[in-house]
Amino acid sequence: MSDIKTLYQELILDHNRNPSNFGKLDDYTHMEEGFNPTCGDRYNVYLKIENDVIVDIRFEGSGCAISKASASLMTNCIKGATLEETRKMFEFFHNMMTVESPKNELPEKMSKVSVLQGVKEFPARIKCATLAWHTLVSALEIN
Numbered sequence: 386m387s388d389i390k391t392l393y394q395e396l397i398l399d400h401n402r403n404p405s406n407f408g409k410l411d412d413y414t415h416m417e418e419g420f421n422p423t424c425g426d427r428y429n430v431y432l433k434i435e436n437d438v439i440v441d442i443r444f445e446g447s448g449c450a451i452s453k454a455s456a457s458l459m460t461n462c463i464k465g466a467t468l469e470e471t472r473k474m475f476e477f478f479h480n481m482m483t484v485e486s487p488k489n490e491l492p493e494k495m496s497k498v499s500v501l502q503g504v505k506e507f508p509a510r511i512k513c514a515t516l517a518w519h520t521l522v523s524a525l526e527i528n
């Protein structure tokens with residue numbers, strides 16, 4: 386049996402209590418709404434992009450601890466990254482969450498995100514962890 390502690394690690398609880406980059410971004414250039422109907426997680430992701438660099442990113446909304454911590458960790462990875470780096474980070478994250486034994490180690494910048502790997506033990510919650518990242522990617526492709 387999977388230990389529930391695997392799911393609610395300290396880092397996740399910390400980011401849930403004090404999420405990074407939380408709140409609306411007023412001068413955004415890109416925005417997308419994300420919704421996970423299986424859990425009720427709902428977030429808006431705001432991006433400010435200049436010369437293919439994500440100079441600022443914020444999110445607002447509400448949902449479970451996993452979804453909020455994942456969005457918070459994501460904003461820390463993405464802030465200051467180029468669009469190309471962002472796409473690569475999404476691929477690393479997606480791979481980490483969907484492949485049983487990912488071949489590639491996460492880049493240094495994403496090391497904290499690996500705490501979410503424990504969520505794979507709880508398949509119903511994977512969408513909570515991936516919501517913010519999918520919202521990010523659709524925000525980038527729409528505009």
Ligand code: ZN
Pocket residue numbers: 421424425426448449450451452512513
């Ligand atoms: Zn959730």
